[in-house]
Amino acid sequence: MSRLLHILRGRSSGNSLSEKPNPQDQLTSMVGALNERPSQLSTIKDQLSAPAGSFNLESEKADSESKSDVATLIDLENKEVQTTEKKKVISDPTTLLSLPEELLLAIFVHLNQIDACQIRLVNKKLYKLGTIKLFNSIFVYNPEELAIASYNQVSKARYNYLAFSTRYTIINGFNDFVRVRGTKELSLVRNVVICIRSPNDHSNDCYNYLVEKCPWIKVDVASWSSDLFDKQFTRLDNITQLRVCKTFRFKTDITDNYSIKQLFISGSKRGVSDPVALIPHLKALTWLYINDAKEQDILQVFRSKKISKLKLSMLGLHVPQVPLKKLGDVFTLNEIFSLELHFYNNVTPYDDLKWLASQMTKLRDIHINWKDLSFERIIASFAGHTLHQIRLYSRGNEQEITEEQIARLLTGRERTVTYLSLDSGLSSLSGMCSYYRLYKSHTKAKHSVQNLRKKLPRKQYPNLMDLGIYHHVYAL
Numbered sequence: 001m002s003r004l005l006h007i008l009r010g011r012s013s014g015n016s017l018s019e020k021p022n023p024q025d026q027l028t029s030m031v032g033a034l035n036e037r038p039s040q041l042s043t044i045k046d047q048l049s050a051p052a053g054s055f056n057l058e059s060e061k062a063d064s065e066s067k068s069d070v071a072t073l074i075d076l077e078n079k080e081v082q083t084t085e086k087k088k089v090i091s092d093p094t095t096l097l098s099l100p101e102e103l104l105l106a107i108f109v110h111l112n113q114i115d116a117c118q119i120r121l122v123n124k125k126l127y128k129l130g131t132i133k134l135f136n137s138i139f140v141y142n143p144e145e146l147a148i149a150s151y152n153q154v155s156k157a158r159y160n161y162l163a164f165s166t167r168y169t170i171i172n173g174f175n176d177f178v179r180v181r182g183t184k185e186l187s188l189v190r191n192v193v194i195c196i197r198s199p200n201d202h203s204n205d206c207y208n209y210l211v212e213k214c215p216w217i218k219v220d221v222a223s224w225s226s227d228l229f230d231k232q233f234t235r236l237d238n239i240t241q242l243r244v245c246k247t248f249r250f251k252t253d254i255t256d257n258y259s260i261k262q263l264f265i266s267g268s269k270r271g272v273s274d275p276v277a278l279i280p281h282l283k284a285l286t287w288l289y290i291n292d293a294k295e296q297d298i299l300q301v302f303r304s305k306k307i308s309k310l311k312l313s314m315l316g317l318h319v320p321q322v323p324l325k326k327l328g329d330v331f332t333l334n335e336i337f338s339l340e341l342h343f344y345n346n347v348t349p350y351d352d353l354k355w356l357a358s359q360m361t362k363l364r365d366i367h368i369n370w371k372d373l374s375f376e377r378i379i380a381s382f383a384g385h386t387l388h389q390i391r392l393y394s395r396g397n398e399q400e401i402t403e404e405q406i407a408r409l410l411t412g413r414e415r416t417v418t419y420l421s422l423d424s425g426l427s428s429l430s431g432m433c434s435y436y437r438l439y440k441s442h443t444k445a446k447h448s449v450q451n452l453r454k455k456l457p458r459k460q461y462p463n464l465m466d467l468g469i470y471h472h473v474y475a476l
Contacts (some may be wrong), residue, residue: 017126019201021450025231031072040105044426051099055180057124063136063373063412066212066385068408072452074129078223079147079325080351082433082462084409090406097123097125097126099246101129102123102128104126104132105129105132106119108129109133109166109167110129110161110162110166111133111166112156112161112165112166113134113156113165113170114156116130116133116134116169117130117134120134120378123462125408129138130224132171132177132188133189134185135169135185135186135188135189136188136189136190137169137189137191137192137195138168138169138170138171138180138189138191138192138193139154139164139168139171139195140171140177140192140193140194140195140196141153141170141171141172141173141195141394142173142195142196142199142208143173143174143177143196143202143203143205143207144174144176144196144197144198144199144202144203145173145174145202145204146173146174146202147173147174147175148172148173150165150466152175152420153170153172154170154172155172160465160466161269161418161419161465162389162419162466164244165474168193170406173204174202174203174205175207175257178333181209186214187216189214189216190215190216190218191217191218191240192210192217192218192219192220193220193221193222194206194207194219194220194221194222194223195222196221196225196228197221197223198214199223199225199227199228205223207219207231208431209233211231218239218240218259219235219238220232220239220241220470221239221243222241222243223243224243224245224266226245226247226248228250229242229243229245229250229318230248230250231243231336236254236257236259236260236358237257237259238259239259239264240259240260240261241260241261241262241263241264241287241388242260242262242263242264242278242325242443243264243266243269244264244265244266244273244275244278245265245267245275246261246265246266246267246268246270246271246272246274246275247267247271247272248272248273249272249475250273250284251273251278252273252274252278252281254278254281255281256283257281257282257284258283258284259284260282260284260285261284261285261287261395262285262286262289263278263279263285263287263288263289263294264289264291265288265289265290265291265292266292267291267292268284268290268292268295268298268301269292269294269295269301275302276302276305276307277291277305279305279307279310280305280307285310285312285314286312286314286369287312287313287314288314288315288316289314289315289316289318290311290316290317290318290319291318291319292318292319293318293319293320293344294320295320296320296321298317298319298321298322299322299326299327299329299330302330303329303330306449307330308329308330308382309330309331309332310331310332311331311332311335312331312333312335312336313333313336313337313338314337314338314339314340315331315334315336315338315339315340315342316339316340316342316343316367317341317342318340318342319342319343319344320343320344320345321344321345321347321349321353322341322343322353324341324349324352324353324356325352325355325356325413327356328359330379333356333359333360334359334360334361334362335362336360336362336363337362337363337364337365338363338364338365338366338367338389339360339363339365339366339367340352340366340367340368340369341367341368341370342367342368342369342370342393343365343369343370343371345371346371346372347370347371348371348372348373348374350374350377350378350381353368353381354380354381357381357382357385360385361384362389363382364385364386364387364388364389365387365389366378366382366386366387366389366390366391367391367392367393368391368392368393369395370393370394370395371394371395371396372394372395372396372397373392373393373394373395374394375394375405375409376408376409376424377393378392379392379409383412386413386416386418387413388416388417388418388419389411389414389417389418389419389420390417390419390420390421391419391421391468392421392422392423393424394425395425396424396425397424397425398424398425399424401422401424401469403452403454403456404455406420406422406455406456406467407455407456409422410456410461410464412459414461415461415462416463417461417463417464417467418463418465418466419464419465419466419467419468420464420466420468421469422468422469423468423469424468424470425470427446452467
């Protein structure tokens with residue numbers, strides 16, 4: 001535009017350079033040349049509306065370029081703008097469809113199955129990518145039952161964004177599994193977890209079909225059945241998680257394994273076999289859960305196997321008690337992302353927990369289950385931590401949980417917490433072994449969604465998606 005103004009100023013409509021040009025006459029003569037660029041007219045008009053003496057016309061070349069030069073310059077500028085705008089439309093980095101498919105799939109891992117189903121309805125490209133997300137990992141719940149009553153199904157809540165819900169597509173019962181295995185999309189499945197309580201012909205059919213007919217799928221089993229364990233133990237290089245009980249018979253001198261990432265142990269001390277002895281051979285292990293109601297010194301069991309500085313991202317200990325300040329002897333504390341502590345004894349080591357929290361710099365998820373636990377003292381122990389998921393269980397007498405108390409517990413964490421669960425009363429199975437069993441509640445709710453939303457407004461708690469109180473889950 002500077003060159004255009006230079007040319008326009010030089011055209012004095014027949015006046016000599018020594019004469020002061022009339023700005024209004026100049027404006028009238030230039031309107032025809034600028035009618036293709038109306039957006040620039042106001043700028044030039046402002047320039048020409050200035051006092052005549054402000055133009056230094058002596059430095060310009062009068063009549064050195066013709067009117068066609070102006071038209072040519074404007075035409076070139078118009079073409080350049082049009083080309084730029086066309087490129088912007090084609091490769092605008094702000095549009096979803098312009099992103100590479102690999103990046104879109106990386107984004108879609110944060111969607112649950114309801115989101116994935118909806119995004120498939122947008123267009124062909126998102127249908128393809130949404131389908132890949134939807135069928136990548138599947139959780140089959142209770143395939144021993146043909147159909148499961150709605151109140152006993154694993155929830156597919158629309159606003160549930162717990163790690164399990166964003167990772168797996170949930171299938172409830174054998175009939176729904178049969179529908180899926182008959183689709184061509186089964187070729188997209190990479191991992192299936194089958195949760196089996198009481199094995200029967202239906203669950204065996206489900207397991208055998210996946211293992212024998214779908215070799216590209218890693219088939220994991222969430223079950224404490226010894227028969228299923230025996231089958232899985234022969235396939236250690238083709239599974240990602242293993243459940244072991246000390247009453248199972250197996251050899252511990254296995255070759256190093258790089259497939260299993262999650263290990264669940266029931267009974268740590270040697271019984272018929274020695275589950276903890278497997279740990280040194282599991283080179284890809286990131287998730288360890290141990291449930292042993294009798295072992296008073298679980299760390300000594302690890303020391304006897306010369307296990308130390310074990311690097312895990314998730315650690316769960318359901319034991320009578322454990323000296324928290326000694327956990328660093330066995331585990332690399334600053335690598336742990338998720339921590340679960342369930343103590344059967346009547347102990348509440350708040351001071352040691354505060355010290356432990358100071359060592360776990362990457363900690364984001366906590367699950368604490370103690371007798372007569374104080375919600376407030378637990379939260380205070382993790383001051384300074386950016387927590388995403390908080391599950392607290394006070395075992396013993398049932399406590400009243402109010403909306404005001406929930407708001408106090410979230411003070412300072414209004415924008416970081418995505419899930420909060422508070423419970424009290426008699427102990428029940430919970431934690432890593434059953435965290436995915438977020439059943440649809442059919443009991444009378446003790447809180448109303450309206451009250452919760454009033455006390456916990458979305459504007460103040462933008463990332464809080466789910467709130468669990470007395471086993472009832474509220475989608476906020």
